[in-house]
Amino acid sequence: MLQKNRPCFVVVQLLFATLLAPLLLVAGPVEYPPLSVDMEAVQLSRQVYYVKGVPGIPSENEGFISNAGFIVGRDGVVVFDALGTPSLAWRLLQIIRQVTDKPVLKVVVSHYHADHIYGLQVFREAGAEIVAPKGAFEYIDSTAAAERLQERRDSLSPWVNEHTRLIRPDRIIEQDTSIDLGDMVLQLRYLGAAHSDGDLSMLVEPDGVLFFGDLLFEGRLPFVGDADSRRWLSILEDMQSMQVAALVPGHGPVARHPSELIKQTRDYLVYLRKVMGVAVEEMTEFAEAYEAADWSRYQQLPAFQAANRRNAYQVYLSMEQESMGRE
Numbered sequence: 001m002l003q004k005n006r007p008c009f010v011v012v013q014l015l016f017a018t019l020l021a022p023l024l025l026v027a028g029p030v031e032y033p034p035l036s037v038d039m040e041a042v043q044l045s046r047q048v049y050y051v052k053g054v055p056g057i058p059s060e061n062e063g064f065i066s067n068a069g070f071i072v073g074r075d076g077v078v079v080f081d082a083l084g085t086p087s088l089a090w091r092l093l094q095i096i097r098q099v100t101d102k103p104v105l106k107v108v109v110s111h112y113h114a115d116h117i118y119g120l121q122v123f124r125e126a127g128a129e130i131v132a133p134k135g136a137f138e139y140i141d142s143t144a145a146a147e148r149l150q151e152r153r154d155s156l157s158p159w160v161n162e163h164t165r166l167i168r169p170d171r172i173i174e175q176d177t178s179i180d181l182g183d184m185v186l187q188l189r190y191l192g193a194a195h196s197d198g199d200l201s202m203l204v205e206p207d208g209v210l211f212f213g214d215l216l217f218e219g220r221l222p223f224v225g226d227a228d229s230r231r232w233l234s235i236l237e238d239m240q241s242m243q244v245a246a247l248v249p250g251h252g253p254v255a256r257h258p259s260e261l262i263k264q265t266r267d268y269l270v271y272l273r274k275v276m277g278v279a280v281e282e283m284t285e286f287a288e289a290y291e292a293a294d295w296s297r298y299q300q301l302p303a304f305q306a307a308n309r310r311n312a313y314q315v316y317l318s319m320e321q322e323s324m325g326r327e
Contacts, residue, residue: 032090032122033158037062039088041095044246044254045207047072047184049099051092053083055220055251056302058115059155064088066115066251069211070096071204073181076105079128080202080211081250082119084152085159089119093126104128106179108188109169110213110250111196112139113225114148118160120167131179132169133190135198140166173200191215194232196225208245210258216265218252220302224311229269229318236266268298276316280323286316 041049050069054061063084070079070092077096082089096104107123109132110116120130139145145166152160179186187203195214202211214223215235239262247258255261279289290312298304 031163032087033161035062035064035087035091035159037064039064039091039095041070041099042254044069044209044248045204048204048207048209048246050080050211050248050254051083051095052253053251055218057306058084058152062087063115063118063152063156063159066214067248068092068116068119069209069248070099070104071181071184071186072100072102074183075181076103078105078179078181078186079107079123080248081110081116081213082107082123084115084118085156086119086122086164087159089122092119093122105181106131108179108186108200108202108211109133109136110201110211111199112136112145113196113214113223114152116213116250117167118149118152118164121165124167129171130167130169131171131173131188133198133200134172134174135193135196136169136172138197140168191235192231193228194235195223195227199235203244208243209248210242210244210246211248212250214250216247216249216261218249218255218261218264220251221298221304221307222265222268222311223303223307224269224272224314226314229273229315230322233266233269233273236262236269271297272312272315273319276312277319279316280319286313289316 039051041051043049048069048071050067052067053065056065058065066081066084068079068081068083070077077100083092104123104126106129107120109130112132124130149166153164173188173190175190177188179188185205187205189201191199191201199213199215201213215232240259242258244258247255247261249261275289275293279286290309295308298308
């Protein structure tokens with residue numbers, strides 16, 4: 001009896017699928033509220049692209065304040081960072097699809113901060129492996145991560161909402177390694193805990209394009225947060241002699257002359273440590289030291305009002321620990 005009815009059942013299945021398919025196409029993007037911001041891919045070399053956010057505080061520009069990139073290799077696509085909302089990541093995925101129909105194999109995450117990771121769920125759903133530096137789980141499992149997500153659901157609604165979730169990486173990097181895409185190699189360098197609980201850079205060979213995440217800021221005040229500023233400066237010092245064709249920071253435009261970009265972030269960190277270091281040595285209260293410092297070189301930069309005082313206070317506290325021999 002079942003065998004006799006099977007052709008009719010198959011016809012019903014096909015009819016249902018035909019009717020449902022347009023609804024699924026319409027319903028799919030509903031999870032990702034539409035954006036009004038512009039996003040376009042800038043081609044840095046034959047196979048390397050990046051999208052540039054507008055430097056500012058996280059709640060500005062519908063969350064599009066950070067950079068991301070993608071590399072189109074013979075075997076597939078690798079994305080670097082996933083932007084600050086699922087909607088932004090969805091837009092990035094559509095841009096990738098305009099360039100190539102090759103599968104997105106991996107997303108390499110420079111570090112686990114909100115403006116670089118909230119788009120990961122889009123790429124996970126597209127089948128990509130998430131690759132992140134050691135330290136990612138420390139962030140994901142922290143109270144700060146949960147509080148940040150709730151704050152962004154308020155400040156970046158509707159683009160960050162109740163459907164936005166933290167994505168755990170599939171693979172953790174804690175030493176230098178590489179990804180072979182057949183006709184090019186991506187060199188991943190584990191940089192340790194500097195700007196975040198764990199930082200990672202990616203050099204595209206042979207193109208010579210270096211993605212460096214938030215260890216470099218251009219066009220806005222760096223975000224120090226809970227960074228190890230001493231370690232961060234050490235990494236920047238090591239970079240001074242590097243020769244690359246293009247350097248992509250976590251925020252701001254790409255640099256064709258990396259030494260100039262490195263200098264901007266480096267000089268800010270040096271000044272923070274100098275002013276706060278003197279305050280700690282002379283046992284000056286933070287508020288007094290902060291008010292006495294000359295911030296005129298940085299006051300016109302986007303995010304100064306939102307970040308500078310917190311940056312200075314974090315460096316003050318960390319230098320107190322350094323002065324007592326604590327790491």
